[in-house]
Amino acid sequence: MKIIFVLIALSLLLAVGFLISFLWAVKTGQFKDDYTPSIRILHDDNHSISKKQN
Amino acid sequence: MTTENIGVQLLCKHCNDPVIGAPYTYKEESFCCLGCKTVYEVLDQNNLCDYYNLADNPGFSLKSKSKEQYEYLDEQIIIDRLTRPISPQLSLVVLQLPQIHCSSCVWLLEKLYRFHDGIFASKVDFLRKEVEIRYNPSIISLRKIVEILDSIGYKPLIELEEHADKGYDEKLKIRIGVAGFAFGNIMLFSFPEYLGLEDPYFRLWFGYLNLVLSLPVVFYSGFEYIRLAWYSLKYKSYDINIPLALGILVMFFTSIYQVTTGTGAGYIDSLAGLVFFLLIGKWYQQRSYHYLSFERDYKSYFPISTTRITKGKMAEISIENIAEGDELLIKNNQIIPVDGVLTSDNTSIDYSFVTGEEVPVVVLQGEKIFAGGKLKDRTMTMVASRKVKNSYLVSLWNDAAFHRNSDAYQTLTDRLSRYFTLAILLVASAGFVYWYPKSFDNAITSFTSVLIVACPCAIALTGPFLYGNLLRLLSRRGIFLRNAQVVDKAAGIDHVVFDKTGTVTTQLEKELYYHGKHLSQEERSLVHALAFQSVHPLSSAIEKNLRQEEILEVTNYEEVEGKGTSCICRGKLVKMGSASFTGAEPSPSGETRVYISIDGKVLGYFIFKNQYRDGFKAVVSNFTAAGKSISLLSGDNDKEKSRLIELLGEGIDMQFNHDPHQKMQYIQQLQSGSTVAMIGDGLNDSGALKQSDLGIVVTEGTNNFTPASDIIFRAEKFTSLPDFFDLSKKAHWIIGGAYIIAILYNVIGLSYAVEAALSPVVAAILMPLSSLTIVIYTVSASALLVRWKMPKYEDLK
Numbered sequence: 106m107k108i109i110f111v112l113i114a115l116s117l118l119l120a121v122g123f124l125i126s127f128l129w130a131v132k133t134g135q136f137k138d139d140y141t142p143s144i145r146i147l148h149d150d151n152h153s154i155s156k157k158q159n
Numbered sequence: 160m161t162t163e164n165i166g167v168q169l170l171c172k173h174c175n176d177p178v179i180g181a182p183y184t185y186k187e188e189s190f191c192c193l194g195c196k197t198v199y200e201v202l203d204q205n206n207l208c209d210y211y212n213l214a215d216n217p218g219f220s221l222k223s224k225s226k227e228q229y230e231y232l233d234e235q236i237i238i239d240r241l242t243r244p245i246s247p248q249l250s251l252v253v254l255q256l257p258q259i260h261c262s263s264c265v266w267l268l269e270k271l272y273r274f275h276d277g278i279f280a281s282k283v284d285f286l287r288k289e290v291e292i293r294y295n296p297s298i299i300s301l302r303k304i305v306e307i308l309d310s311i312g313y314k315p316l317i318e319l320e321e322h323a324d325k326g327y328d329e330k331l332k333i334r335i336g337v338a339g340f341a342f343g344n345i346m347l348f349s350f351p352e353y354l355g356l357e358d359p360y361f362r363l364w365f366g367y368l369n370l371v372l373s374l375p376v377v378f379y380s381g382f383e384y385i386r387l388a389w390y391s392l393k394y395k396s397y398d399i400n401i402p403l404a405l406g407i408l409v410m411f412f413t414s415i416y417q418v419t420t421g422t423g424a425g426y427i428d429s430l431a432g433l434v435f436f437l438l439i440g441k442w443y444q445q446r447s448y449h450y451l452s453f454e455r456d457y458k459s460y461f462p463i464s465t466t467r468i469t470k471g472k473m474a475e476i477s478i479e480n481i482a483e484g485d486e487l488l489i490k491n492n493q494i495i496p497v498d499g500v501l502t503s504d505n506t507s508i509d510y511s512f513v514t515g516e517e518v519p520v521v522v523l524q525g526e527k528i529f530a531g532g533k534l535k536d537r538t539m540t541m542v543a544s545r546k547v548k549n550s551y552l553v554s555l556w557n558d559a560a561f562h563r564n565s566d567a568y569q570t571l572t573d574r575l576s577r578y579f580t581l582a583i584l585l586v587a588s589a590g591f592v593y594w595y596p597k598s599f600d601n602a603i604t605s606f607t608s609v610l611i612v613a614c615p616c617a618i619a620l621t622g623p624f625l626y627g628n629l630l631r632l633l634s635r636r637g638i639f640l641r642n643a644q645v646v647d648k649a650a651g652i653d654h655v656v657f658d659k660t661g662t663v664t665t666q667l668e669k670e671l672y673y674h675g676k677h678l679s680q681e682e683r684s685l686v687h688a689l690a691f692q693s694v695h696p697l698s699s700a701i702e703k704n705l706r707q708e709e710i711l712e713v714t715n716y717e718e719v720e721g722k723g724t725s726c727i728c729r730g731k732l733v734k735m736g737s738a739s740f741t742g743a744e745p746s747p748s749g750e751t752r753v754y755i756s757i758d759g760k761v762l763g764y765f766i767f768k769n770q771y772r773d774g775f776k777a778v779v780s781n782f783t784a785a786g787k788s789i790s791l792l793s794g795d796n797d798k799e800k801s802r803l804i805e806l807l808g809e810g811i812d813m814q815f816n817h818d819p820h821q822k823m824q825y826i827q828q829l830q831s832g833s834t835v836a837m838i839g840d841g842l843n844d845s846g847a848l849k850q851s852d853l854g855i856v857v858t859e860g861t862n863n864f865t866p867a868s869d870i871i872f873r874a875e876k877f878t879s880l881p882d883f884f885d886l887s888k889k890a891h892w893i894i895g896g897a898y899i900i901a902i903l904y905n906v907i908g909l910s911y912a913v914e915a916a917l918s919p920v921v922a923a924i925l926m927p928l929s930s931l932t933i934v935i936y937t938v939s940a941s942a943l944l945v946r947w948k949m950p951k952y953e954d955l956k
Contacts, residue, residue, distance in 0.1 A: 148265070
């Protein structure tokens with residue numbers, strides 16, 4: 106049964122890893138705008154490719 | 160008089176508005192106005208006309224938009240405040256574009272690099288209505304960028320004031336993350352306890368592990384509650400934070416005691432769950448419309464800078480630096496930043512923001528002019544007689560009455576929680592007294608169990624989820640609330656005050672009546688041709704009314720400021736204006752009249768009447784039926800009084816000729832006996848809006864300037880006003896229902912607790928279950944309530 110302590114230590118470590126990545130995501134502003142990307146992804150960039158003329 | 164309707168309805172390619180009169184055309188497309196056509200041309204030249212294919216109605220009308228001057232954006236001080244340099248070749252600027260409203264906007268604004276080589280990239284934040292532009296300041300100036308945006312119809316709203324509370328959101332998310340992390344792990348490590356495993360090692364290790372995990376929950380995520388409870392005790396304003404903090408602390412210390420003495424596993428899982436749910440409720444409630452400002456003051460309306468003339472030299476200065484005696488240069492359509500005296504020729508100034516009257520006022524040389532007016536004539540010069548902050552309009556904001564502490568307001572939840580705290584303390588003490596003679600241990604257990612299980616988690620969650628959901632649902636219906644407390648405040652209102660001009664009358668149109676000789680087709684064409692020449696609001700109203708297919712050519716056009724206009728058309732002298740100007744008999748009535756004459760012969764006159772909003776009468780009678788008193792305030796004279804009485808009947812207190820200060824004082828007087836809601840529109844009633852218990856702004860579009868207020872109401876939702884007040888009252892029913900659920904759970908929990916038999920498993924099940932029930936109940940009940948009261952729903956952007 107001693108293996109359970111190792112496993113728990115590992116699971117906690119994993120959870121801490123997720124917590125840190127969440128904090129990083131918040132800090133880098135990934136939750137700042139959760140709406141615009143949903144519009145942006147629908148834009149097709151293929152039509153009207155013709156370059157700016159000047 | 161009749162107006163002809165044009166048979167085939169042509170729609171503008173850009174804004175989709177119907178084209179009235181002769182259309183403007185470009186490449187076989189029709190446009191309603193020059194502004195729309197120009198935008199199309201710019202987009203066409205840059206091959207960006209896909210803009211029109213991506214969404215149904217991407218363009219917005221540019222009629223009545225004036226061209227702005229952006230010279231001040233070349234000022235280094237202003238550039239420094241607006242932009243963030245990253246390297247000499249890269250700068251970053253974030254601009255607010257209130258016009259962003261559809262996916263085409265996002266598409267176009269992220270293609271800004273196609274307009275100029277100096278722009279690298281642009282990124283839109285749709286909800287904030289902002290665009291972040293990366294550009295090379297050595298190739299393109301900030302002013303040029305803003306001019307490009309303006310030319311495609313997105314006029315940036317430039318404010319130097321920083322609006323706070325941008326970082327707050329982030330902290331809350333981190334708190335939730337930490338609490339969620341701890342909650343999940345603590346639940347996992349509590350499993351042996353739930354399953355009844357009696358292994359002493361597990362109990363010891365998991366107990367300590369849980370204690371360690373609970374530390375960030377109590378001292379970071381949930382610490383705000385303890386801190387706020389401390390403050391509310393200190394200032395004796397008992398609110399919901401006190402029972403919450405009590406619950407958190409009792410659970411925490413009981414758990415420490417049980418774990419360290421090996422007598423039990425404590426309630427750490429319930430503790431973490433409580434904090435986690437509370438924070439989620441807070442997050443749900445904390446909805447902000449980033450693009451709407453409820454804190455705007457004169458600074459966002461006034462220009463950022465102005466031109467000062469010193470010894471014949473002109474220089475741009477920030478308006479804060481204007482000193483008494485400075486000579487200032489104001490251009491057409493600019494806003495006068497400071498009170499002063501006109502030094503150049505007679506001119507006309509639009510004081511619609513100050514008085515609500517949109518017909519420009521003529522000011523003679525040497526007369527006083529006031530800050531807040533907009534110049535409607537050629538460039539003028541003036542001498543400042545005060546500093547900006549002492550100007551009449553600005554001094555309203557500095558009035559002491561405005562600095563009331565609005566945080567002191569106690570919501571229903573806070574008021575009830577006082578009794579709640581008292582009740583659970585009583586029950587807990589009763590349990591303690593009952594057990595004390597038999598077993599001291601049981602007495603302690605009973606006492607703490609009551610405090611734990613009766614922790615007002617359910618009550619604390621009702622408010623956030625109810626109001627949070629209402630805020631969201633109402634915003635989709637064009638009603639934007641400043642915060643959750645507003646719903647609660649609205650429920651207590653018993654006196655409603657309307658501002659007349661711009662609030663109950665529409666800002667856009669005036670009713671036009673013609674009196675006099677019947678106009679022949681030719682005469683109509685002549686008058687129209689003259690009216691077409693001027694941008695004066697009365698002229699444009701006449702022009703719209705007489706709109707002709709063909710616009711006749713005119714010569715010798717002349718505009719006499721404050722008198723009228725004249726021209727020669729088809730060899731005839733056409734005049735339009737005041738009685739003396741056209742040669743008509745002056746009339747003593749207070750009406751606004753515009754006379755017309757052709758070749759010296761007076762034909763008749765137009766009268767302008769305010770047009771009241773549709774349903775104004777119904778709104779007033781609904782309020783009266785709901786037992787609210789009504790007042791009507793106006794800055795105008797009382798020429799409309801009889802018409803208003805006819806429309807609304809007696810029994811309404813009507814006050815005319817009130818200046819902004821008097822409006823505020825009027826509200827103040829009312830407040831001695833009642834709770835007052837003020838419904839207004841602009842700067843001229845902003846004092847009253849702030850003074851009132853609930854300030855509501857009715858606005859034609861959220862793009863417009865909206866002064867400080869509690870609620871922003873879209874004008875087309877004007878008739879929903881009584882429904883909103885009714886809804887706010889009904890919201891109390893939902894709160895009542897939630898309390899009944901909470902009490903039921905508490906009775907079950909307490910029956911275990913007073914018997915000193917509350918096992919951690921029961922607590923661990925009961926607490927999340929009660930929270931969940933409350934959340935589901937409040938969210939669905941509030942959705943039903945809104946659907947019942949305001950069934951009409953269209954996604955207003």
